[in-house]
Amino acid sequence: MDRRTFLTAGLGLGTLCVAGSVQAAWPKEAFEAQESNALIDMLASSKPAPSDAITITAPDIAENGAVVPISVSTTLEDVTRISIVVEQNPLPLTSTYDLTADSVPYVSTRVKMLKTSNVVALVEAGGKSYSGVREVKVTIGGCGG
Amino acid sequence: MAGSMRVRAKEKNGIVTVKALITHPMETGLRKDSDGNIIPAHFIQEVTATVGDKVVFTANWGTGVSKNPYLSFKYKGSKGDIVTLNWTDNDGHSDSLEAEVK
Numbered sequence: 001m002d003r004r005t006f007l008t009a010g011l012g013l014g015t016l017c018v019a020g021s022v023q024a025a026w027p028k029e030a031f032e033a034q035e036s037n038a039l040i041d042m043l044a045s046s047k048p049a050p051s052d053a054i055t056i057t058a059p060d061i062a063e064n065g066a067v068v069p070i071s072v073s074t075t076l077e078d079v080t081r082i083s084i085v086v087e088q089n090p091l092p093l094t095s096t097y098d099l100t101a102d103s104v105p106y107v108s109t110r111v112k113m114l115k116t117s118n119v120v121a122l123v124e125a126g127g128k129s130y131s132g133v134r135e136v137k138v139t140i141g142g143c144g145g
Numbered sequence: 146m147a148g149s150m151r152v153r154a155k156e157k158n159g160i161v162t163v164k165a166l167i168t169h170p171m172e173t174g175l176r177k178d179s180d181g182n183i184i185p186a187h188f189i190q191e192v193t194a195t196v197g198d199k200v201v202f203t204a205n206w207g208t209g210v211s212k213n214p215y216l217s218f219k220y221k222g223s224k225g226d227i228v229t230l231n232w233t234d235n236d237g238h239s240d241s242l243e244a245e246v247k
Contacts, residue, residue, distance in 0.1 A: 025203070025205065026190055026191060026205050027205060031205075031207040031208075066211060066212065067211045067212075068211075069215075071217075086209060089209055090173075090175060091173075091207060091208060091209060092209075093207050093209065094206070094207055094209030094210055095204060095205060095206045095207060095209065095210055096204075096205045097202065097203065097204050097205070097218070098202070098203040098204075098205070099202065100199070100200065100201055100202065100220075102196075102199065102201045102220045102221050102222070103201060103202055103218070103219070103220050103221075104160055104218075104219035104220060104221065106217075106218060106219045107204075107216075107217070107218050108215070108216070108217035108218070109204075109210060109211075109214065109215055109216050109217070110210070110211040110214065110215045111209050111210055111211060112173075112208075112209050112210070112211055
């Protein structure tokens with residue numbers, strides 16, 4: 001067992017203990033995935049279809065990568081989940097949002113971006129997956145500190 | 146962790162827009178301090194919004210959400226609803242706050 005595997009295993013165990021007390025729905029594996037395509041496969045129920053019905057609102061150029069405002073909205077119906085993925089981040093999945101029948105498919109937050117990257121919005125609607133992409137250029141990264 | 150949150154909720158045409166600001170370091174676990182020691186990850190994992198007994202919205206967060214997070218979402222509701230927001234972090238800390246929809 002090399003050092004990296006050992007560390008990852010320890011980290012996983014620690015998170016697992018905590019996750020048990022929080023809620024089972026927190027998609028731990030996807031949050032720990034380091035490769036965006038792999039985590040999209042974990043979260044998506046089908047191969048995500050590119051959709052024009054998803055709107056990502058974000059700055060074209062973010063001056064401060066530590067605080068990048070991102071909003072996602074969609075005109076798709078029966079939306080159950082929205083996920084925001086920053087492809088070039090060390091841990092690309094920033095957040096997922098579980099919606100209910102009472103929700104309006106809209107979410108807005110602020111994320112960290114290490115460098116210029118595509119931002120992918122993954123939307124689960126009516127049992128199928130859809131995705132929208134938008135590139136955000138970052139002049140100062142926000143993950144290294 | 147009392148007083149870690151500010152919440153505003155406003156209704157227009159049957160849609161309530163909730164805006165929340167939370168004070169939290171959101172450490173990634175990838176940064177190092179000045180001595181080169183890794184600063185352990187400390188971040189909010191889950192934010193739930195409840196109206197009455199019903200959960201209307203859940204946010205699952207990783208470390209990629211900015212420090213002192215901002216969150217906004219919308220649901221179908223009405224004036225006078227009491228929205229309860231509750232967050233829990235990976236250390237088991239939590240806080241909640243009620244806001245009346247205006």
